[in-house]
Amino acid sequence: MCQMIHRIMDSLTGSTMWMFPRQNQSWVSEFILIGFSSDPTTNNILFIVFLLSYLSSVLGNGLIIMLVCLDTQLHTPMYFFLSTLSLLDMSYVTTTMPQMLVHLLAHSQTISFAGCWLQMYMFSALGIAESILFVVMAYDRYVAICYPLRYTVILNWGLCIRLAAGTWICGSLSSLLHTFFTMSLPYCGPNRVDHYFCEGPSVRSLACMDTHLIEMVDLVLSVFVVVTPISLIVTSYFHITKAILKIKSTQARCKAFSTCASHLTVVTFFYIPAIYIYIRPNSSYSPERDKQISLFYNVFTALLNPVVYSLRNKDIKRAFLKVMGLGRMDW
Numbered sequence: 001m002c003q004m005i006h007r008i009m010d011s012l013t014g015s016t017m018w019m020f021p022r023q024n025q026s027w028v029s030e031f032i033l034i035g036f037s038s039d040p041t042t043n044n045i046l047f048i049v050f051l052l053s054y055l056s057s058v059l060g061n062g063l064i065i066m067l068v069c070l071d072t073q074l075h076t077p078m079y080f081f082l083s084t085l086s087l088l089d090m091s092y093v094t095t096t097m098p099q100m101l102v103h104l105l106a107h108s109q110t111i112s113f114a115g116c117w118l119q120m121y122m123f124s125a126l127g128i129a130e131s132i133l134f135v136v137m138a139y140d141r142y143v144a145i146c147y148p149l150r151y152t153v154i155l156n157w158g159l160c161i162r163l164a165a166g167t168w169i170c171g172s173l174s175s176l177l178h179t180f181f182t183m184s185l186p187y188c189g190p191n192r193v194d195h196y197f198c199e200g201p202s203v204r205s206l207a208c209m210d211t212h213l214i215e216m217v218d219l220v221l222s223v224f225v226v227v228t229p230i231s232l233i234v235t236s237y238f239h240i241t242k243a244i245l246k247i248k249s250t251q252a253r254c255k256a257f258s259t260c261a262s263h264l265t266v267v268t269f270f271y272i273p274a275i276y277i278y279i280r281p282n283s284s285y286s287p288e289r290d291k292q293i294s295l296f297y298n299v300f301t302a303l304l305n306p307v308v309y310s311l312r313n314k315d316i317k318r319a320f321l322k323v324m325g326l327g328r329m330d331w
Contacts, residue, residue, distance in 0.1 A: 028187035030110045031203070035103055035196045036291065047104040053303055054097040060306030061086035064316070071319035077155040078144065081137050082309060084164050085266075088133060089302035092126040095119055096197040096298055103196070113187075116198040121179040123197065123298075128225045129171030131274070134267050135229045136163045138236040141260050146243045178221055181214050194287035199294060201277070202287070222278040230271055237264070262309050269304060273297035 037043055068074045068083040096119070103109045111119070143154050182200045185207035195202040200218065204211055237260070244256045273293045310316045 028113060028189060028191045028206075030112050030191065031116050031198065031206075032192045033099075033103060033109050033111055033196060033198070034192055034194050035100065035109060043104040047101060050097060050104070050299070051101055053299055054093060054101070057093050057299065057302040057306075058090055060310075061090045061302065063320070064306050064309065067316060067319040067323060070323060074315060074319055077140055077151075077157075077160050078137075079315070080160050081133065081140055081164065084167070085130065085133055085137070086306065088126055088130045089305055092123070092130065093299055093302040095122045095126065100196045111198065113183075116193075116203065117179060117183045120182065120198045120200060120203065121175050124178050124200065125168075125171040125175035127171070127274070128174045129167045130270065131225055131229050132167040132170050133164075134263070134270065135232045135236075136167060137263055138233040138267075139163075141263060142236040142240055144259070145240050145256055174221065174225055178218060181217055185209060185211060185214065195291055195294070197294075199277075199290075202290070219279070226271065226274055226279060233267060262313065265308050266301070266305050269301045270297055273301075 035043075036046060064086040065083045068079045099111070099119070140155060144151050147154060178200060182204050185204065186209055187203075187206055188208040190206060193202050193206065204214065204218075240260060244253050247253045247256065273296050276293055277290060277297075310320070
């Protein structure tokens with residue numbers, strides 16, 4: 001283990017020196033994001049589709065945050081975590097979509113090295129934070145179903161705020177490690193990234209050195225931030241299922257399962273593409289397929305989350321009617 005750590009540090013120490021100007025050496029100061037197509041007509045169509053998707057995502061998630069803030073009946077741990085998820089989704093999709101929309105219409109598709117570094121960091125930080133938040137939301141459902149009488153005691157507001165803050169902190173620190181390993185590699189050309197944003201594996205494939213060791217470290221980190229949350233979520237739902245099956249009333253069982261359905265749906269939409277992108281053999285790398293799958297868990301998941309929660313949630317519908325003036329608003 002010690003030898004491996006020394007090898008990693010030696011590799012990173014040597015590679016970071018490539019980031020600074022040296023005589024008779026070239027280095028990359030910007031990247032070119034290839035995107036989806038070079039055809040202007042296709043790009044115009046994609047611009048309209050993605051613009052509508054982006055605006056719908058921001059408006060949908062923003063509406064959930066507003067409803068949770070305005071309606072006092074939604075001031076519960078479940079909806080607090082839901083509003084946190086909406087905030088993460090809005091931020092998550094904003095790290096990539098505005099720039100992609102500009103690149104679809106502009107002649108230049110470049111991004112500076114520092115801009116690429118920042119985009120990769122923010123995208124990873126928000127993605128990891130959302131992954132951890134899904135675990136927190138599963139724990140919320142576990143406490144609500146297995147310990148209903150102690151729900152507000154166990155999940156008090158102090159704990160809720162600490163859990164929400166912890167997701168952001170863990171995401172930021174984990175992303176810093178991932179981004180440092182990738183962007184400290186030497187990039188001396190080519191600089192064409194076959195993606196619509198600076199995603200780690202796509203950028204790392206352009207490095208001017210053997211990245212096998214860095215890929216191993218990144219894989220370990222990916223397993224930690226993807227497999228560990230999935231394991232915790234599965235464990236939570238195992239206990240939830242046991243508790244629900246003990247309920248004698250069929251109607252009560254169905255109601256209990258329905259409170260978990262929305263969470264399970266968004267978890268599935270998020271984790272299946274993420275597992276494919278970050279936990280897989282390098283030999284299966286396909287730029288076109290990776291772009292499409294990344295688009296799904298980056299853009300369409302943020303678009304689907306408010307739809308899934310609002311369509312299946314009577315409290316959200318009731319709060320919306322109140323805000324629209326179709327019902328009495330409880331201030």
